[in-house]
Amino acid sequence: MSTLRFSLVCLLVGFVIYVCGHLFGVGYLFFAGYTILQYVVLSSAWNILGGYCGYVNFGSAAFFALGAYSTVFFYKFYPLPIPLLIVISAVVSGIVGFGMGYLTLRLRGAFFAIATLAMAVVLQTMVVNWDYVGGSRGAYIVRADTIEIGNFSIEYIEYLFLLMMILAILSIVVSRAIARSQLGFGFATIRDDELAAEASGVPTLRLKLIATTISGALMGMAGAPFPYYIGYLQPASAFGLEYGVNSIAMPIIGGTTSWVGPLIGAILLGSLQQIATVTISSAVNLLIVGILLVAFVVIAPNGLVGLVQDRLRARRSK
Amino acid sequence: MDFPFELLVNAIIAGLLLGGFYAAVTAGVSISFGMLDIVNIAHPAFIILGSYIAYIVNISYGIDPIVVSIVMLPAFYALGTCIYQVYYVSFEKRGQESLRGLAFFFGLLFVTEVMLILVFGVDYRYVEASYIGPSLHLGSIDLPLRMLVPCVTALVLFGLLHLLVTHTFTGRAIMAVSQDQLALQLMAADPIRIKRIAFGISIATASVAGALLVIIQPVEPSVGREYIGRVFAICVLGGLGSLPGTLVAAMLLGVMESITSTFYGPSWSPAVSFGFLLLTLAFRPAGLFGR
Numbered sequence: 001m002s003t004l005r006f007s008l009v010c011l012l013v014g015f016v017i018y019v020c021g022h023l024f025g026v027g028y029l030f031f032a033g034y035t036i037l038q039y040v041v042l043s044s045a046w047n048i049l050g051g052y053c054g055y056v057n058f059g060s061a062a063f064f065a066l067g068a069y070s071t072v073f074f075y076k077f078y079p080l081p082i083p084l085l086i087v088i089s090a091v092v093s094g095i096v097g098f099g100m101g102y103l104t105l106r107l108r109g110a111f112f113a114i115a116t117l118a119m120a121v122v123l124q125t126m127v128v129n130w131d132y133v134g135g136s137r138g139a140y141i142v143r144a145d146t147i148e149i150g151n152f153s154i155e156y157i158e159y160l161f162l163l164m165m166i167l168a169i170l171s172i173v174v175s176r177a178i179a180r181s182q183l184g185f186g187f188a189t190i191r192d193d194e195l196a197a198e199a200s201g202v203p204t205l206r207l208k209l210i211a212t213t214i215s216g217a218l219m220g221m222a223g224a225p226f227p228y229y230i231g232y233l234q235p236a237s238a239f240g241l242e243y244g245v246n247s248i249a250m251p252i253i254g255g256t257t258s259w260v261g262p263l264i265g266a267i268l269l270g271s272l273q274q275i276a277t278v279t280i281s282s283a284v285n286l287l288i289v290g291i292l293l294v295a296f297v298v299i300a301p302n303g304l305v306g307l308v309q310d311r312l313r314a315r316r317s318k
Numbered sequence: 319m320d321f322p323f324e325l326l327v328n329a330i331i332a333g334l335l336l337g338g339f340y341a342a343v344t345a346g347v348s349i350s351f352g353m354l355d356i357v358n359i360a361h362p363a364f365i366i367l368g369s370y371i372a373y374i375v376n377i378s379y380g381i382d383p384i385v386v387s388i389v390m391l392p393a394f395y396a397l398g399t400c401i402y403q404v405y406y407v408s409f410e411k412r413g414q415e416s417l418r419g420l421a422f423f424f425g426l427l428f429v430t431e432v433m434l435i436l437v438f439g440v441d442y443r444y445v446e447a448s449y450i451g452p453s454l455h456l457g458s459i460d461l462p463l464r465m466l467v468p469c470v471t472a473l474v475l476f477g478l479l480h481l482l483v484t485h486t487f488t489g490r491a492i493m494a495v496s497q498d499q500l501a502l503q504l505m506a507a508d509p510i511r512i513k514r515i516a517f518g519i520s521i522a523t524a525s526v527a528g529a530l531l532v533i534i535q536p537v538e539p540s541v542g543r544e545y546i547g548r549v550f551a552i553c554v555l556g557g558l559g560s561l562p563g564t565l566v567a568a569m570l571l572g573v574m575e576s577i578t579s580t581f582y583g584p585s586w587s588p589a590v591s592f593g594f595l596l597l598t599l600a601f602r603p604a605g606l607f608g609r
Contacts, residue, residue, distance in 0.1 A: 056420045058359075103600040110357040113420050114550045115599050117359070118592040121547050125589035136585070241543065245428050252421055283435050290428035297418045297425065298408045 003177045010169040018162060030161040034229060036270035037164040038222050042243060043250035043262035044171040045218035048178060049211045050248065051256030054191035055105070059116030060247040062123045063216045065238035066093045067223025072133045072233055075141055082163060082225050089224035090217040097216020098209060105208045124239045138234030141227040160225050171218050176259040178214075187211060219247075242286060246273075249293040255305025264304055324458050329580040330573050331459055337572025338469030339534060341476055341565045343527045343545060344552040349479075349520040351550070352559030353496050354513055356405065360423040362542035362549060363430035364521055368394065368528020369443075369537040370434060376445040383445045384471055387529035391522045398521025401426075402514045427542070434539035442536035450533065468530035475526055479519075480561050492516040496559065544588055551595035 001009070021029045042060055049055050067089035074080050074088065104115040128136045147159045178184045186207045189197035198204050227233045246269065254265025269289060276285035300307050343365060350358040371390055372383035409419040454461040483489040491512045494502050499509040531537060552571055556563030571591055579587040 050417065054417050056417055058424065103596065110351075110420065111554070111599055113357065114359070114547075114554075115596060118547045118551070118595045121544070121592045122589050122596065125586060125592075129585055241428070241540075245424065248421055248424060252418070256417075283432055287429065287432040287436065290425050290432055293425035294422060294429060297422045298404065301408075301412070301418055 003173060003180075006176060007169065007173045010172060014165045014169055018158075018165065021161075022158070027155070027157060030155075030157045032271075032274045034157070034161050034164050035274065036267060037161070037168040038226075039246055039250060039266040039270040040168040040263060041164070041171045041222035042219055042247040043254075043266045044168075044175045044259065045215045045222070046247040047251040047256055047259070047262040048175055048187075048218070049215040051251050051261070052175075052179065052184060052187035052191065053208060053211050055208065055211070056113040056248070057116045057212075057215065058113055058244050058248070059100075059120040060219055061239045061241065061243040062116070062120035063093045063097065063219035064223035064226070064243050065120075065123065065127070065235070066096055067220035068226040068233055068238045069127060069133055069223075070220070071224050071227045072139045072141065075227065076132065076139070082160075082228060086163070086167070086221050086224040089220040093220020093223075094213045094217030096220075097212040097214075100216070101209045101212030105205060105212065120239060120244070124235055127235045127238075134233070136235060138232055138237075139227070140232050141230075143228050143231065156228075160229050163225055164222075167218075167221050170221075172259055172263060174214065174218070175262070179259055183207070183210065242289075245286070245289060245293070246270075249289050249296075251303070253292055253296045253303055255303030257302070258305060261303050261305045268304075325580060326577070327458070328460060329576045331461070332465065332580075333573030333576030334569055335461075335465040335469040335572070336576055337569035338472045339465070339527075339530055340548060340552055340572050341568035342468070342472030342523065342530055344549050344556075344564050344568055345476060345479055345561070346520040346523040346527065347549045347553050348556070348559065348561060348564045349492070349516055349523075351553055352564075353492055354516055354520075355496055356402075356513075356517065357420055358423050358517075358520070359420070359546055359550075360427035360430065361520075361524060362545040363427045364394070364397075364524035365528045365531060365545065366434060366537060366539060366542040367430060368525040369532035370438060370528075371525070372529040372532050373443045373445055373537070376447070380446070382447055383529040383533055384467075384526070387525045390525045394525040395518040395522040398518035399514050401521065402517035405517075406510060406513070427546075431539050431542065438539065440538050440540070442538050443532070444536040445532050447533065464533055468533050471526065471530060475523065476561065476565055479523070482519075483561060488512065488515060493559075547588070547592040547595055551591045551598065554595060555598050 017033075021033060042064065045063075046057060046060055049057055067086075070089040070092045071082075071085045074085055080088075100116065100119055104112045127133060133139055143156055145156055146153050147156055149159070178187070186197075186202055189200075189202050190204050190207060194204055223238070226238070230237065250265035250269050251262040252265070253269060254263065255261030269292070272288065273285040276288055296303060302309070343362075346364075347358060347361050350356045350361065368387060368390070372386045375381050375386045376383050405419065405422065409422065449463040449467045452463050454463065454466070483493060487507075491502060491505070491507045492515070494505075495509050495512045495516070502509050502512065531541075535541075548571065552564060552567045555571065556565070556567035571594065574594070575587045575590050578590045
């Protein structure tokens with residue numbers, strides 16, 4: 001399937017999901033769905049760098065928060081429409097991703113991982129000390145109840161849901177397109193043996209920089225509508241560790257080598273967490289994520305997709 | 319305005335004391351990350367675990383936290399060897415340690431933290447001991463005992479580790495295992511066993527470091543995260559795997575943080591270590607004392 005046709009199919013599926021949600025008529029579905037879609041974006045974005053290239057990024061929360069705080073910054077300055085804010089956040093996070101990659105990607109993999117963790121704390125400290133965007137007190141974003149698009153008037157949460165749906169589709173299409181292109185093969189050579197790739201003429205640094213930039217930009221996009229979603233943004237919620245751990249756990253549980261893995265992981269784990277948050281408690285839902293992450297890396301290193309592939313292969317060889 | 323010279327001297331001394339404590343916190347990572355090449359980012363979580371154990375025993379029986387931590391050393395050592403065994407079987411043997419190993423430790427960090435939150439909640443906990451509170455005064459210099467005692471303990475711990483690594487066969491084997499496993503096998507030492515011992519020692523230091531942490535400041539489960547950056551900053555800054563380098567780097571970072579928080583406010587001090595780490599990684603990845 002060509003990328004264009006695939007995107008059309010995705011849009012169709014997204015639209016059907018939206019209509020189904022609308023028929024149910026429960027506003028909470030959109031709240032929960034927004035979070036799950038947000039994780040689809042984050043985990044697909046993480047996977048472009050982590051799964052395709054093999055570079056672990058612990059700082060997903062930092063890119064996410066960059067997007068969210070770009071929105072807050074412009075909200076205080078002049079309230080722009082959200083789609084424009086998403087583009088701005090993508091540019092900001094993309095630039096930071098590029099800079100980050102340029103500084104650290106010449107080092108061994110582990111250093112990159114630690115540096116991303118470090119960057120999250122540096123950015124958080126800067127935001128806490130920056131009064132214009134609310135500092136440690138946080139910032140309020142006032143949103144309307146409904147929004148007019150053309151002649152239609154829809155609920156704001158549905159509008160946010162639709163935006164996030166488009167972002168999720170965008171990130172899935174991008175990560176699928178990358179995996180099938182020359183770029184994706186380049187990434188795979190870096191993951192498998194960077195030294196050999198370098199020796200055979202693969203421009204590894206340039207490829208890695210492309211990966212960090214795309215991955216960072218997508219994460220920033222996911223964060224841009226967040227202040228409107230939550231209404232009150234404070235550093236601790238924007239830089240929450242759950243974004244970091246989820247965007248690693250979801251692709252690893254789903255399977256990191258293709259675009260399907262993060263999608264499956266995000267939908268499964270995201271829904272599970274929504275259910276656990278409502279029925280048990282939010283601390284327990286994070287515990288579930290942690291235990292699943294540890295269990296999967298130890299027992300099923302290739303994730304659910306890997307398990308299914310192994311099963312199919314075993315059946316074929318019988 | 320006069321330059322507040324006294325304030326500066328006090329800040330430097332407080333920083334040196336803090337640095338001694340940081341050295342104890344980093345010792346374990348210096349062994350696991352520096353010598354064994356195992357990126358144990360869950361180390362701070364084990365330190366917090368140590369703090370909580372010291373806290374429980376101290377509150378229930380009134381035993382000194384440092385004594386508790388020393389009693390707990392074998393338990394932490396055993397925990398460390400178990401973790402290494404899992405790590406070895408699932409990652410090192412399969413040759414997948416980089417990506418999945420990191421995710422494994424990240425998961426461990428997370429699980430430990432959330433479990434502590436579920437059991438103890440997010441309230442700050444602190445211990446009681448005779449040396450928490452009073453200070454020594456030397457002229458205009460203040461030496462709070464709650465900083466001095468951890469610093470001295472840390473230095474003793476560090477000295478013992480250094481002796482162990484340089485003067486015993488096992489210690490030298492630990493130094494060698496990261497460089498050449500085959501040569502080590504020719505010396506009749508099993509590299510896996512040596513690594514297991516080393517990782518056990520590395521986690522064991524977390525017990526002591528945890529007790530020191532809870533003496534210095536009240537502890538809640540997510541405090542450990544702040545230490546991830548510090549610990550790796552010190553480790554990289556000191557040159558990977560060099561214990562004396564680690565000590566110097568820890569003191570340096572302690573002094574810088576202390577000066578920053580004295581003159582600019584404590585909310586900036588986490589950024590110092592992380593910023594320093596980023597700069598070191600970018601410009602001098604071998605560390606200040608690396609070759």
